[in-house]
Amino acid sequence: MKECTVIPFGPQHPVLPEPLHFDLVLKDETIVDAIPQIGYIHRGLELLVEKREYQDMVFVAERICGICSFQHGMGYCMAVEEIMKLAVPDRAQYLRTLWCELSRIHSHLLWLGLAADAFGFENLYMACWRQRELILDLIEATTGGRVIFGVCQVGGVRRDVDADMFARILSVLESMQKDIGTLSDIFINDVSVRHRLCGAGVLSRKDAYELGAVGPMARASGLALDTRKRGYIAYGDLDFEPVVETSGDCYARAVVRIREIFQSVDLIRQLAAKIPAGELNVKPVGNPSGESFIRVEQPRGEVVYYVRANGTKFLERFRVRTPTFANVAPMIHLMKGSTLADVPNLVLTIDPCISCTER
Amino acid sequence: MSFLPMAGTALKNLFSRPATRLYPFVKRDPFAGTRGNISIDFTQCILCGICARRCPTHAITVSKERKEWSMDHLSCVICTNCVIVCPKKCLKLENEATQSVPAAASSERTETHTNA
Numbered sequence: 001m002k003e004c005t006v007i008p009f010g011p012q013h014p015v016l017p018e019p020l021h022f023d024l025v026l027k028d029e030t031i032v033d034a035i036p037q038i039g040y041i042h043r044g045l046e047l048l049v050e051k052r053e054y055q056d057m058v059f060v061a062e063r064i065c066g067i068c069s070f071q072h073g074m075g076y077c078m079a080v081e082e083i084m085k086l087a088v089p090d091r092a093q094y095l096r097t098l099w100c101e102l103s104r105i106h107s108h109l110l111w112l113g114l115a116a117d118a119f120g121f122e123n124l125y126m127a128c129w130r131q132r133e134l135i136l137d138l139i140e141a142t143t144g145g146r147v148i149f150g151v152c153q154v155g156g157v158r159r160d161v162d163a164d165m166f167a168r169i170l171s172v173l174e175s176m177q178k179d180i181g182t183l184s185d186i187f188i189n190d191v192s193v194r195h196r197l198c199g200a201g202v203l204s205r206k207d208a209y210e211l212g213a214v215g216p217m218a219r220a221s222g223l224a225l226d227t228r229k230r231g232y233i234a235y236g237d238l239d240f241e242p243v244v245e246t247s248g249d250c251y252a253r254a255v256v257r258i259r260e261i262f263q264s265v266d267l268i269r270q271l272a273a274k275i276p277a278g279e280l281n282v283k284p285v286g287n288p289s290g291e292s293f294i295r296v297e298q299p300r301g302e303v304v305y306y307v308r309a310n311g312t313k314f315l316e317r318f319r320v321r322t323p324t325f326a327n328v329a330p331m332i333h334l335m336k337g338s339t340l341a342d343v344p345n346l347v348l349t350i351d352p353c354i355s356c357t358e359r
Numbered sequence: 360m361s362f363l364p365m366a367g368t369a370l371k372n373l374f375s376r377p378a379t380r381l382y383p384f385v386k387r388d389p390f391a392g393t394r395g396n397i398s399i400d401f402t403q404c405i406l407c408g409i410c411a412r413r414c415p416t417h418a419i420t421v422s423k424e425r426k427e428w429s430m431d432h433l434s435c436v437i438c439t440n441c442v443i444v445c446p447k448k449c450l451k452l453e454n455e456a457t458q459s460v461p462a463a464a465s466s467e468r469t470e471t472h473t474n475a
Contacts, residue, residue, distance in 0.1 A: 052415060059415045059438040123369055130378045137390075144394040144452075150438050158443075159392065186364045 004032060011040050015118045015344035018354035034335040036328055042358040049318040054080055055154050065356040066147050067107045068298040070099045073152040075296040079307040080154045083288040089279040092156035094271050097234040099149055101264040106135040107299035108257045111351045118348045119196040127183055134176055138169055156281025166272045173265045184258040197251035201334040201346045204248055213330040214323045215301020217350055220245045220252035227297035238270045250349045287313050298323055300351045322356040389454040394437040396457040401472035403449035404428055410441035429471035432457045
């Protein structure tokens with residue numbers, strides 16, 4: 001190891017929006033080993049479950065992360081609902097699906113922008129974020145918040161979306177689809193983008209399976225893993241297939257996310273046509289007692305929630321296994337053997353959310 | 360594969376109006392349901408303290424002895440839990456966002472109502 005150099009990467013690095021540290025062991029320009037270190041923004045949110053009433057904890061759960069906030073709150077609510085055997089009304093399930101898909105679109109647009117920034121295409125970065133702003137406006141108009149929705153509660157949802165609003169959502173998505181089509185054309189066809197992404201960080205199907213990759217990372221390597229196919233909330237009534245690419249490189253991961261944006265637009269169209277009328281929530285009676293596991297598909301991949309309740313209004317344990325945590329091992333695997341200049345791309349390509357991971 | 364597919368978009372951007380506003384000179388009107396900040400009609404308040412107990416960030420403090428209700432607006436995350444649980448419905452959600460104040464000016468960030 002005498003001829004090796006160790007370069008610290010992060011926690012503050014231009015390409016990283018969040019603190020993640022690597023010790024990169026290099027031989028010339030090639031990475032021999034990467035040692036990750038997390039723990040810079042641990043906030044102890046899981047422990048708060050012992051100090052907040054179970055119905056109020058959803059506000060804390062939502063603040064685990066600023067991008068998948070709705071899915072965090074919803075996953076927590078679903079876990080408590082399963083313990084309490086609450087039958088959530090159909091309309092609430094459809095509205096939850098709507099907000100899940102809107103947040104998937106805004107998360108993927110954010111990622112596309114950051115990825116463009118990582119390979120030095122700032123014009124494209126801003127173009128992606130301009131589209132994202134339209135989605136954030138829709139989210140604010142329907143929920144009242146831009147990134148923290150605050151509409152999920154144990155037993156249903158707090159706000160309704162009326163037919164006019166659905167028409168507005170569909171018309172915005174219609175016009176956006178054309179603009180995003182132009183942008184995705186750049187990602188897919190531009191020669192300089194392809195030069196940076198094609199062949200960089202190839203994760204084989206076998207490695208993706210063995211290292212436990214989730215979400216777009218796994219789907220770009222040919223694994224058709226999509227928790228939505230389990231049919232939780234309203235996904236069982238909607239018609240879709242997981243987006244799968246087979247080449248497993250950075251380019252495939254970008255293409256998976258681009259195709260998922262269009263898939264989400266299609267899902268919103270389907271649910272707008274099918275949404276039933278009815279109640280928005282059921283009132284939980286008493287306190288939960290028991291334990292449950294819930295799996296939800298976030299924009300970044302599969303997240304697992306574990307909740308244990310002891311019959312009081314304070315829960316005993318709340319645990320979140322986030323998709324970024326599952327994707328760190330495949331990312332380290334990708335880094336070994338790649339060049340130093342590719343590291344920003346590789347790190348960004350898993351869409352790391354460190355504040356989720358550390359909670 | 361194509362060369363310079365961004366050129367068309369870039370040129371269009373160059374000759375079209377900006378996507379952003381000249382904040383703070385031009386402000387966007389908040390949406391009807393925007394969670395901006397929390398206001399209280401203190402004359403209706405019975406100082407039951409439920410809002411303070413259920414506040415996830417402990418932004419609200421209620422003292423029955425001093426007959427005082429106070430709220431730290433910069434700690435408030437506008438989850439509207441207090442508005443939902445208030446038995447007298449004297450708390451209200453406003454659409455206008457909380458004005459930012461220097462963190463040091465603690466007298467400005469805390470809104471206090473007393474009925475002593």
